[in-house]
Amino acid sequence: MTLKHRIQRAMRTNPIKVVVPIVALVILAFYVFSSDTVSKSNSPYKYKKHSDDPYDFARLPGDHITHYDLNKLTATSSALSHKEKVLILTPMASFHQQYWDNLLRLSYPRELIELGFIVPRTSDGDEALRNLETAIKKVQNPKAKTIPKFARVTVLRQDTDAVESQLEKDRHAFKSQKKRRSQMATARNSLLFTTLGPFTSWVLWLDADVVETPVNLIQDMTGHNKAVLAANCWQRFYDEEKKEDSIRPYDYNNWVESDEGLRIASQLDDDEIIVEGYSDLATYRPLMAHFYDAEGDPNVEMQLDGVGGTCLMVKSQVHRDGAMFPNFPFYHLIETEGFAKMAKRLGYDVFGLPNYLIFHINE
Numbered sequence: 001m002t003l004k005h006r007i008q009r010a011m012r013t014n015p016i017k018v019v020v021p022i023v024a025l026v027i028l029a030f031y032v033f034s035s036d037t038v039s040k041s042n043s044p045y046k047y048k049k050h051s052d053d054p055y056d057f058a059r060l061p062g063d064h065i066t067h068y069d070l071n072k073l074t075a076t077s078s079a080l081s082h083k084e085k086v087l088i089l090t091p092m093a094s095f096h097q098q099y100w101d102n103l104l105r106l107s108y109p110r111e112l113i114e115l116g117f118i119v120p121r122t123s124d125g126d127e128a129l130r131n132l133e134t135a136i137k138k139v140q141n142p143k144a145k146t147i148p149k150f151a152r153v154t155v156l157r158q159d160t161d162a163v164e165s166q167l168e169k170d171r172h173a174f175k176s177q178k179k180r181r182s183q184m185a186t187a188r189n190s191l192l193f194t195t196l197g198p199f200t201s202w203v204l205w206l207d208a209d210v211v212e213t214p215v216n217l218i219q220d221m222t223g224h225n226k227a228v229l230a231a232n233c234w235q236r237f238y239d240e241e242k243k244e245d246s247i248r249p250y251d252y253n254n255w256v257e258s259d260e261g262l263r264i265a266s267q268l269d270d271d272e273i274i275v276e277g278y279s280d281l282a283t284y285r286p287l288m289a290h291f292y293d294a295e296g297d298p299n300v301e302m303q304l305d306g307v308g309g310t311c312l313m314v315k316s317q318v319h320r321d322g323a324m325f326p327n328f329p330f331y332h333l334i335e336t337e338g339f340a341k342m343a344k345r346l347g348y349d350v351f352g353l354p355n356y357l358i359f360h361i362n363e
């Protein structure tokens with residue numbers, strides 16, 4: 001008997017046997033197609049249902065309660081054995097291949113690392129974005145099965161004003177510091193507040209022009225178990241006089257407060273700032289850059305009052321408690337230096353590693 005005859009006979013004897021399966025099929029098809037539309041929609045809140053991705057915390061209404069017990073989130077001296085997640089954040093005005101290569105050499109497992117970038121809305125930013133995306137796609141491409149993947153990569157386009165000239169002399173001109181540092185602070189805050197997740201244990205601030213660090217950077221820095229910890233940023237260069245490769249200090253934003261610094265601050269108007277590393281405003285603050293001892297123990301720590309952002313490890317708790325990068329004068333400090341002050345006001349200690357070098361590109 002053919003299928004057609006069977007259906008005709010069933011319709012005569014017991015129509016429910018035919019109607020029920022057809023109705024069930026129609027309902028199933030409706031469900032499948034409508035959930036497909038949802039997963040293709042652009043809404044950031046409409047992720048695919050029942051995802052195994054632990055970062056997929058934006059769920060469909062229906063399974064809308066997601067619990068995260070922040071008491072169980074640790075940031076310890078044994079970050080690796082506790083599988084603590086590290087968020088590496090980089091404001092990026094230009095893409096340097098050496099930065100990327102160094103990042104890929106880091107020995108901390110990529111599945112425990114999230115990356116976040118913020119790129120300015122300028123023509124330099126356009127180019128940085130293109131190069132960055134090409135580099136990311138090579139690593140994160142699901143077809144490249146043998147290449148370990150980062151847990152998540154977020155690239156943001158800045159929606160605020162960017163630093164206009166990226167020339168070294170313009171960036172570092174004393175008179176442009178307040179505006180420039182304030183714009184940088186806003187970019188850092190946007191990046192931080194968009195990417196910090198409920199799983200993040202540590203945030204590593206790493207500038208896009210840091211081209212060389214030890215491969216165990218994350219294990220080494222988290223190993224100190226400090227709330228805020230800065231590495232010492234130097235620069236390689238060719239010494240024309242000695243005719244040899246050499247190194248010199250670069251980042252002067254890691255410092256200890258001085259009596260003179262406090263005296264100058266006490267005489268400033270409310271909206272005036274002090275930026276470190278300029279002879280125009282001599283604070284005589286001890287600078288970590290000058291404390292490097294080539295023979296010394298790389299684990300030596302020193303307490304700091306101001307920090308730079310070139311290579312800075314922060315327990316996520318510090319940011320979660322509210323420490324950010326003030327884009328306004330905060331105790332006459334701004335951006336990363338203001339951040340150190342804010343962390344201290346929240347009760348955290350700020351440290352640096354004078355003998356632990358990382359290198360800034362030589363432009």
Ligand SMILES: Nc1nc2c(ncn2[C@@H]2O[C@H](COP(=O)(O)OP(=O)(O)O)[C@@H](O)[C@H]2O)c(=O)[nH]1
Binds near residue numbers: 093094161184
């Ligand atoms: N998003 C964003 N990043 C920037 C901007 N200007 C500089 N950067 C990045 O911010 C970091 C610090 O800036 P940089 O100019 O290197 O500071 P310097 O090394 O102290 O002169 C680097 O990673 C830059 O690529 C900007 O306007 N927007």
Ligand SMILES: [Mg+2]
Binds near residue numbers: 207209360
């Ligand atoms: Mg730089």
